[in-house]
Amino acid sequence: MKLGLFYQAWRNLRAKPLQTALSLALLAFGVGMVSLMLLTEKQVNDAFERNIKDIDLVLGAKGSPLQLILANVYHIDAPTGNILQSEAEKVLKHPYIASGIPLAYGDNHEGYRIVGTEHSYVEHYGVTLAEGKLWEAPFEVTLGARVAENLGMGLGDTFFSAHGLTDQTDIHPDKTFTVVGILEPSGSVVDQLILTPMESIWNVHAHEGEVIDPATREITAMLLKKRNPLAVLTIPNVLRETNMQVALPAIEVNRMTQQFGLGTSALRAIAMLIMALSFASIFISVLDNIRARRHELALMRTLGGTPSTLYRLLLLEGGLLSVAGTLLGLLLSRVGLAVLGQVVESQFHYDLSAMSVLRSEWMLAGAAVAVGLLASAIPARGSLRLDISRTLSEA
Amino acid sequence: MVEVQGIRFRYSSESPNMDFPDFACAAGERMLLLGNSGTGKTTLLHLLCGMLRPKAGRLHVASRDLRAASDRELDVWRGSELGIVFQRAHFVQSLSVAENLALPHQLTHGTVPREVMERMGSMMDRLGIAHRADARPHELSVGEQQRASIARALLHRPKVVFADEPTSALDDHNAAAVMDILDREAADATLVVVTHDQRLKDRYSNCVTLVSAQS
Numbered sequence: 001m002k003l004g005l006f007y008q009a010w011r012n013l014r015a016k017p018l019q020t021a022l023s024l025a026l027l028a029f030g031v032g033m034v035s036l037m038l039l040t041e042k043q044v045n046d047a048f049e050r051n052i053k054d055i056d057l058v059l060g061a062k063g064s065p066l067q068l069i070l071a072n073v074y075h076i077d078a079p080t081g082n083i084l085q086s087e088a089e090k091v092l093k094h095p096y097i098a099s100g101i102p103l104a105y106g107d108n109h110e111g112y113r114i115v116g117t118e119h120s121y122v123e124h125y126g127v128t129l130a131e132g133k134l135w136e137a138p139f140e141v142t143l144g145a146r147v148a149e150n151l152g153m154g155l156g157d158t159f160f161s162a163h164g165l166t167d168q169t170d171i172h173p174d175k176t177f178t179v180v181g182i183l184e185p186s187g188s189v190v191d192q193l194i195l196t197p198m199e200s201i202w203n204v205h206a207h208e209g210e211v212i213d214p215a216t217r218e219i220t221a222m223l224l225k226k227r228n229p230l231a232v233l234t235i236p237n238v239l240r241e242t243n244m245q246v247a248l249p250a251i252e253v254n255r256m257t258q259q260f261g262l263g264t265s266a267l268r269a270i271a272m273l274i275m276a277l278s279f280a281s282i283f284i285s286v287l288d289n290i291r292a293r294r295h296e297l298a299l300m301r302t303l304g305g306t307p308s309t310l311y312r313l314l315l316l317e318g319g320l321l322s323v324a325g326t327l328l329g330l331l332l333s334r335v336g337l338a339v340l341g342q343v344v345e346s347q348f349h350y351d352l353s354a355m356s357v358l359r360s361e362w363m364l365a366g367a368a369v370a371v372g373l374l375a376s377a378i379p380a381r382g383s384l385r386l387d388i389s390r391t392l393s394e395a
Numbered sequence: 396m397v398e399v400q401g402i403r404f405r406y407s408s409e410s411p412n413m414d415f416p417d418f419a420c421a422a423g424e425r426m427l428l429l430g431n432s433g434t435g436k437t438t439l440l441h442l443l444c445g446m447l448r449p450k451a452g453r454l455h456v457a458s459r460d461l462r463a464a465s466d467r468e469l470d471v472w473r474g475s476e477l478g479i480v481f482q483r484a485h486f487v488q489s490l491s492v493a494e495n496l497a498l499p500h501q502l503t504h505g506t507v508p509r510e511v512m513e514r515m516g517s518m519m520d521r522l523g524i525a526h527r528a529d530a531r532p533h534e535l536s537v538g539e540q541q542r543a544s545i546a547r548a549l550l551h552r553p554k555v556v557f558a559d560e561p562t563s564a565l566d567d568h569n570a571a572a573v574m575d576i577l578d579r580e581a582a583d584a585t586l587v588v589v590t591h592d593q594r595l596k597d598r599y600s601n602c603v604t605l606v607s608a609q610s
Contacts (some may be wrong), residue, residue, distance in 0.1 A: 001493070001495065001497050001501075003490075003494055003497055003498065003501040003507055004505075008489075008490065011489040011490055012489045016490065017523040064514050116531040119537070192409070239476075296485065296486075296488065298485075299481075299485040299486070299487065299499070300487070300502065301470060302444065302473050302474075302477075302479050303473070303502050303503075304468065304470065304471060304473060304474015304502035305474070305502045306467055307467075307470070308472065309502060329440040388446050389447045392441075392446070393437055393441075
């Protein structure tokens with residue numbers, strides 16, 4: 001017969017399903033919220049880092065530098081405006097600049113941006129082709145993996161573009177785009193884009209038979225890689241008299257996540273409060289157990305149990321609750337991340353996933369179990385002072 | 396097996412002293428501690444079980460000097476050498492009846508051997524509660540609970556069995572039946588019955604009548 005303390009603790013917890021469920025739920029929610037925040041923070045930071053990847057400077061129209069970065073590196077904000085391609089080429093020739101990738105956009109298909117660029121953009125992120133080929137001629141497009149998957153499009157499919165970056169009302173019905181290739185998923189922003197030659201973007205907005213003067217061709221931005229660290233200081237001076245600016249992705253993202261941090265610290269405080277409540281609930285349930293089960297505990301003392309037996313039993317009950325609640329919380333945060341990932345992906349075309357347990361989560365779990373044990377160890381001391389004679393004489 | 400000599404007890408420094416009569420009970424014998432309520436029956440029982448400590452006197456139970464033993468020694472000693480049938484049957488409610496019966500073995504030895512399980516099966520059979528083995532204690536009738544608590548007190552073959560008012564709630568017929576069960580199942584043990592039930596007066600020749608213990 002299996003009748004060890006572990007089994008007894010388990011049976012005692014099961015005998016009080018409501019109390020046990022309440023303690024478990026509180027702890028699971030507390031741990032789950034903290035771990036969800038750790039996970040999203042890590043995911044968001046990773047995603048941001050991955051997309052910055054060797055982009056030192058972003059050249060674009062004057063305006064908010066953060067907006068410039070968000071629009072052109074992450075494709076989650078409207079661009080600051082357009083700049084002349086010829087002007088941008090001049091910056092590219094600056095000796096401190098190694099290379100640059102031009103981006104031109106302003107249209108979308110089903111909410112996915114149609115970005116005119118060069119093949120170097122795909123090479124920059126190390127994205128490979130899943131099928132078909134990269135775009136060559138105007139109105140040929142290569143789809144990011146997510147776009148192809150979510151819109152269910154394949155090679156040879158055609159579509160019209162819509163003006164703007166999200167709207168579907170103003171469609172250009174005279175220009176047909178054709179899918180010639182689909183990219184492998186990469187976890188970078190390329191997954192969410194429809195890539196095409198820059199000529200497609202220029203031609204969509206040209207009128208029938210109109211030939212655009214190369215001198216007036218516009219692009220939205222250029223992603224620059226520096227040759228010399230002094231570029232960061234020199235280029236802004238070069239641009240002073242123009243309508244262009246450069247922004248540093250690393251600095252802007254850093255600034256944004258710091259602002260972001262203010263919001264998460266409020267959430268973190270709430271999660272900590274829920275965790276504190278769960279420890280209080282474990283504390284109270286152990287305390288209540290000693291009172292409600294004092295006859296049982298006294299009985300165990302007459303059947304050969306020592307005070308330390310009772311203490312260990314109560315500690316085990318609290319410990320089981322803590323461990324189970326913590327594991328449940330880690331599970332919950334993963335479910336939460338999956339749900340959040342769906343929402344984020346459909347709204348911002350951003351992919352949050354990866355289910356491995358973070359180092360900080362192990363620390364969180366360890367701390368939760370330790371505090372849970374402490375929350376049961378303190379009230380469980382009451383079992384050491386139990387007066388068995390008086391308890392058993394009570395009517 | 397049970398030896399009581401000049402023991403005196405008081406609950407606190409303000410409460411009055413309680414003195415108890417001397418008595419003894421040899422191994423395998425049966426005896427009755429008879430007294431009305433207020434005569435310190437329960438106090439004496441708790442003294443005999445080592446749950447209370449006398450202030451003076453000599454107290455030997457199941458080859459142990461209770462005044463010399465440590466609290467921890469007494470906890471283990473109770474589990475292995477004593478069987479206690481309480482007036483009100485106490486059980487661990489989250490465990491089944493069979494698990495409750497095996498608890499003394501688990502608590503003193505950390506395991507329940509197969510041999511004990513077999514003995515439990517036949518004992519529950521004889522007491523007519525075998526079909527209740529997997530039930531929860533609160534699902535049992537009062538009579539079944541009492542028989543289960545007798546089984547638990549005897550299953551680990553204690554040297555001394557104390558029974559506290561085993562018959563007080565029962566009619567004549569059932570009282571006799573329960574006493575027969577106790578006599579039969581505790582045949583190898585020393586049995587001390589603490590009661591106010593005058594019907595049991597003539598059952599055992601060794602009978603100590605308690606009068607008010609307070610002096």
